[in-house]
Amino acid sequence: MIPASAFFALAVVLFVLGVVAFFVKKDLLTQFMAVEVMLNAGNLAFLALAKALGKAEGQVIVLFVITVAAAEAVIGLAIIVLVFRQRKTIQTDDLKDLRG
Amino acid sequence: MAEHFWLVPLIPGASALLLVLFGTKLSRRWIAWQASSAVFLSFLLSLAAFVHLARLPDASPGLSKTLLPWISSGSFSSPIAFVFDHLTAVMALVVTGVGLLIHVYSTAYMAEDRSYARYFAHLNLFTFFMLVLVMASDLVLMFVGWEGVGLCSYLLIGFWFERPAAAKAGLKAFVVNRVGDAAFIIGILFLLAQGGGSSFAAINEGAATGLLPSGIVTLVAILLFIGATGKSAQIPLYVWLPDAMEGPTPVSALIHAATMVTAGVYMVCRLSGLYAASVPASTVVAWIGAATALFAATMALVQNDIKKVLAYSTVSQIGYMFIGCGVGAYAAGMFHLVTHAFFKSLLFLAAGSVIHALAGEQDMRRMGGLKKHLPVTFPVFLVGALAISGIPFLSGFFSKDAILTGAFAGGQYALWAAGLLGAVLTAFYMFRLVYLTFYGEERMTREAGHHIHESPRAMTIPLVFLAAFSILAGYVGLPVLFGGKADLFGRFMEGSVKTVTHHLAVSTEGLLVVLATAASLLGLALAYVFYRRTPALPGRLASLFPGIYRLLVGSYYIDEVYEAVVVRPLVRGSEKVYVRFDLRIIDGTLDGSAAAAGLAGKGLNILQSGLVRDYALAFLLGAIIFLGFLLL
Amino acid sequence: MAWAVFFTLSFLCIGSVAAMVLSRNQAHNALFLVLSFSSLGGLFGLLDAPFAAAAQVLIYAGAIMVLFLFAIMMFNLRGELPARVKKVRLALTAGLGTILLAELLLAGRKLVHGSPGAAPAAGGDTARLGRLLFADHLYAFEITSLLILAALVGALALAGRKEGA
Numbered sequence: 030m031i032p033a034s035a036f037f038a039l040a041v042v043l044f045v046l047g048v049v050a051f052f053v054k055k056d057l058l059t060q061f062m063a064v065e066v067m068l069n070a071g072n073l074a075f076l077a078l079a080k081a082l083g084k085a086e087g088q089v090i091v092l093f094v095i096t097v098a099a100a101e102a103v104i105g106l107a108i109i110v111l112v113f114r115q116r117k118t119i120q121t122d123d124l125k126d127l128r129g
Numbered sequence: 130m131a132e133h134f135w136l137v138p139l140i141p142g143a144s145a146l147l148l149v150l151f152g153t154k155l156s157r158r159w160i161a162w163q164a165s166s167a168v169f170l171s172f173l174l175s176l177a178a179f180v181h182l183a184r185l186p187d188a189s190p191g192l193s194k195t196l197l198p199w200i201s202s203g204s205f206s207s208p209i210a211f212v213f214d215h216l217t218a219v220m221a222l223v224v225t226g227v228g229l230l231i232h233v234y235s236t237a238y239m240a241e242d243r244s245y246a247r248y249f250a251h252l253n254l255f256t257f258f259m260l261v262l263v264m265a266s267d268l269v270l271m272f273v274g275w276e277g278v279g280l281c282s283y284l285l286i287g288f289w290f291e292r293p294a295a296a297k298a299g300l301k302a303f304v305v306n307r308v309g310d311a312a313f314i315i316g317i318l319f320l321l322a323q324g325g326g327s328s329f330a331a332i333n334e335g336a337a338t339g340l341l342p343s344g345i346v347t348l349v350a351i352l353l354f355i356g357a358t359g360k361s362a363q364i365p366l367y368v369w370l371p372d373a374m375e376g377p378t379p380v381s382a383l384i385h386a387a388t389m390v391t392a393g394v395y396m397v398c399r400l401s402g403l404y405a406a407s408v409p410a411s412t413v414v415a416w417i418g419a420a421t422a423l424f425a426a427t428m429a430l431v432q433n434d435i436k437k438v439l440a441y442s443t444v445s446q447i448g449y450m451f452i453g454c455g456v457g458a459y460a461a462g463m464f465h466l467v468t469h470a471f472f473k474s475l476l477f478l479a480a481g482s483v484i485h486a487l488a489g490e491q492d493m494r495r496m497g498g499l500k501k502h503l504p505v506t507f508p509v510f511l512v513g514a515l516a517i518s519g520i521p522f523l524s525g526f527f528s529k530d531a532i533l534t535g536a537f538a539g540g541q542y543a544l545w546a547a548g549l550l551g552a553v554l555t556a557f558y559m560f561r562l563v564y565l566t567f568y569g570e571e572r573m574t575r576e577a578g579h580h581i582h583e584s585p586r587a588m589t590i591p592l593v594f595l596a597a598f599s600i601l602a603g604y605v606g607l608p609v610l611f612g613g614k615a616d617l618f619g620r621f622m623e624g625s626v627k628t629v630t631h632h633l634a635v636s637t638e639g640l641l642v643v644l645a646t647a648a649s650l651l652g653l654a655l656a657y658v659f660y661r662r663t664p665a666l667p668g669r670l671a672s673l674f675p676g677i678y679r680l681l682v683g684s685y686y687i688d689e690v691y692e693a694v695v696v697r698p699l700v701r702g703s704e705k706v707y708v709r710f711d712l713r714i715i716d717g718t719l720d721g722s723a724a725a726a727g728l729a730g731k732g733l734n735i736l737q738s739g740l741v742r743d744y745a746l747a748f749l750l751g752a753i754i755f756l757g758f759l760l761l
Numbered sequence: 762m763a764w765a766v767f768f769t770l771s772f773l774c775i776g777s778v779a780a781m782v783l784s785r786n787q788a789h790n791a792l793f794l795v796l797s798f799s800s801l802g803g804l805f806g807l808l809d810a811p812f813a814a815a816a817q818v819l820i821y822a823g824a825i826m827v828l829f830l831f832a833i834m835m836f837n838l839r840g841e842l843p844a845r846v847k848k849v850r851l852a853l854t855a856g857l858g859t860i861l862l863a864e865l866l867l868a869g870r871k872l873v874h875g876s877p878g879a880a881p882a883a884g885g886d887t888a889r890l891g892r893l894l895f896a897d898h899l900y901a902f903e904i905t906s907l908l909i910l911a912a913l914v915g916a917l918a919l920a921g922r923k924e925g926a
Contacts, residue, residue: 031767034869036808039771041865043778045858048749050782052742052854058836059781059790060742062829066778066794069801069821076808078872085886089893091805091813095820096905100912102825106832107919113836121741128739749857756864760871 033081037074044070057109057119068098131181134213135194137171138260145253152246161236164249168232168256172225179218207327211264215621220263220395223470227387228256230591234478235379237587255281259388267328268317278389279306286376298372305369309359316352333402350403350410357393362444363421368688370444374436378481386443386477387470394450394466398459415455419547422448426554431681434491435480438562449532452544458535460622465528468602472516472525475595479510482584490577498571502581505589507567509596514563516599518556519649524603530645537641538633549648556652564660773800791829798822812887
């Protein structure tokens with residue numbers, strides 16, 4: 030049997046990769062994809078722990094996360110489309126309206 | 130009725146408050162009636178209390194009432210409490226009586242002025258504070274009144290504040306007084322440090338019984354007296370009084386002749402126990418009084434402004450009062466205070482009448498021959514001049530004599546001689562004034578002279594009253610040689626002041642009276658010679674002794690000396706402090722902190738780049754730190 | 762055997778994510794992610810979570826990533842070449858990432874203790890999941906369905922063509 034800790038380690042690596050991807054990339058869409066990676070890493074971690082601790086709630090959470098991630102992706106993409114329509118760019122360096 | 134005496138200060142105080150709040154909305158008639166009635170009511174109450182006191186046997190304590198507990202800290206307490214004993218009775222009657230006459234006079238004198246309400250508000254306020262001063266039962270409350278009258282003096286001297294001279298004069302009065310007050314406060318503090326409290330009874334007792342160590346007694350007495358030199362315009366702090374003539378003439382009459390400037394004399398008499406217990410302090414008082422009496426009289430000899438003559442005269446006469454106090458004849462000092470209040474305010478108000486008649490002219494060189502034009506003003510003025518000169522049977526004669534006799538009887542022959550010389554000078558400069566103003570050829574300008582008229586009744590009636598008092602007031606203080614009714618005043622005062630009595634042989638007293646009379650007549654005769662017989666004489670004398678003449682005209686240049694030695698260094702010093710401390714340090718700190726806040730803001734602004742990626746970085750950092758805490 | 766599958770799938774997963782980081786073409790990025798999510802589905806299966814595995818492949822790899830691809834194609838950003846990443850930023854990210862990695866691994870060690878854990882029942886697993894979903898967590902389930910409806914409406918409202926726009 031593969032120990033759950035291996036899966037957990039994998040999840041951690043995946044998460045950190047997602048974080049790095051978020052910071053390295055400059056266009057909104059790819060950064061959004063990095064967020065999805067992070068969510069998936071989280072899912073993996075949940076499942077690993079569900080296996081390790083013997084609780085099935087982990088899987089329930091994972092289902093919910095997938096569902097919510099889907100909804101979020103829909104809205105997020107809709108917003109990105111709107112931004113693109115207005116600004117004709119999705120380079121985050123150009124979207125500086127929050128500047129103080 | 131007499132038990133309501135504590136209302137005496139409060140009624141004018143209430144009137145003042147009303148005038149301050151609503152004065153501009155009231156009609157002039159109303160203001161005149163309200164202000165005058167307030168003082169009149171106080172006068173009636175004072176009179177009632179006085180009568181009550183007079184009926185009691187001699188040397189009984191007066192009325193007293195505590196209104197509010199005020200300061201109470203540890204063993205020291207200073208309540209707001211009034212007393213009404215013999216000394217207070219005299220002062221209260223003078224303040225309210227003469228004050229009433231001056232209020233009435235002012236209703237006509239200030240009729241054209243646009244700040245009518247402000248004037249009467251200030252005048253009522255002054256009356257309030259002065260009455261607090263004389264009715265206070267302890268030194269601290271008296272000091273409240275002391276400061277209050279100083280404030281009102283400033284306000285009233287600078288009443289026409291748009292005139293720079295008036296504003297400067299008001300400021301000068303206040304600042305010079307402040308110097309005196311600083312000494313006064315230090316005196317109070319030394320006293321309080323002894324732990325005996327600040328009530329007059331306690332102080333006088335403590336000095337008499339030796340509870341207060343004699344060094345402290347002398348120190349406190351001298352410090353308080355320095356305060357008195359400021360308030361009562363003696364050497365060295367008299368310099369504000371001549372300048373104070375910038376104020377309206379009724380103000381000069383009330384504040385700078387009859388009441389405020391006599392507060393110092395009142396204070397010394399009130400603390401007669403203290404001063405009697407300290408020979409050095411009493412000596413200082415008497416000698417400063419004598420020096421001032423002569424010094425000011427010499428300056429009055431050459432003044433051309435009618436009010437300035439009277440101002441220096443006031444300084445001189447108050448010197449006499451202090452001579453009386455200094456030799457232990459406190460009752461004599463108070464007696465002269467009362468008579469002086471009458472004839473000096475008479476003189477000031479009559480001078481005001483003259484100025485009014487000449488449409489504002491105050492220079493005596495441009496007066497003359499007014500005798501026939503002013504049928505009321507002239508006689509009363511003459512009465513005042515005779516009184517102050519000590520011509521027999523008028524009030525000034527009796528009071529001045531009481532002081533000189535007291536000095537002689539106490540063995541202070543030098544002081545007596547100084548007083549005598551001063552009497553000569555007094556008669557001289559007063560009749561110089563009379564001759565220049567009322568006799569001789571008319572030297573006034575066309576504008577001044579074209580409508581010479583006697584003053585309205587509201588102004589002349591008070592003059593008549595004051596003249597009557599100037600004649601009659603002397604009879605309460607007859608010298609012993611007049612027999613049974615002698616010295617009613619002195620006996621009345623015994624309840625409140627410790628008078629040192631020495632007894633002289635009747636013949637010695639008679640000789641002193643003759644000498645005093647001779648001195649006054651000599652002065653009068655000299656004035657006649659100089660200003661009626663041979664009018665060219667003064668000019669020739671001045672050209673013979675130009676140095677002395679210029680010294681006198683320039684008031685010994687004391688003002689200039691003070692300016693150079695005290696004022697200018699202080700001003701320069703404060704400018705330096707201002708630049709180094711106020712501007713650089715305080716403002717610098719403020720501006721600096723503001724600039725620092727701005728810089729901090731700009732620095733923090735870098736964090737707000739508007740880029741989501743930077744904000745996410747912040748999240749990440751936060752998460753890392755948080756996890757770090759959790760793990761460690 | 763299981764280890765071989767595990768390593769293959771993990772390698773695929775991490776490799777495709779790494780490739781996504783390195784690639785600059787957005788369509789490539791999306792496709793790499795599809796690969797990554799699919800292998801993740803396989804890993805879910807290794808963890809005795811068949812339903813989750815199926816859901817992952819169907820929804821994540823199948824629906825969400827396709828949606829991404831639609832968006833990419835809509836933007837039509839062929840011409841753009843994003844600028845190089847600044848060295849400072851790279852170093853900072855690498856550093857922070859390493860720290861995060863270390864911290865999370867530490868946390869995981871404390872949490873999991875390296876135990877293989879109890880092996881849940883093989884067949885009745887989905888049934889058990891269903892029971893949990895529809896009984897214990899019904900409330901959350903229903904709300905999630907509302908959430909999806911809201912997302913649908915929201916997307917339409919946001920990105921639907923306006924009249925005459």
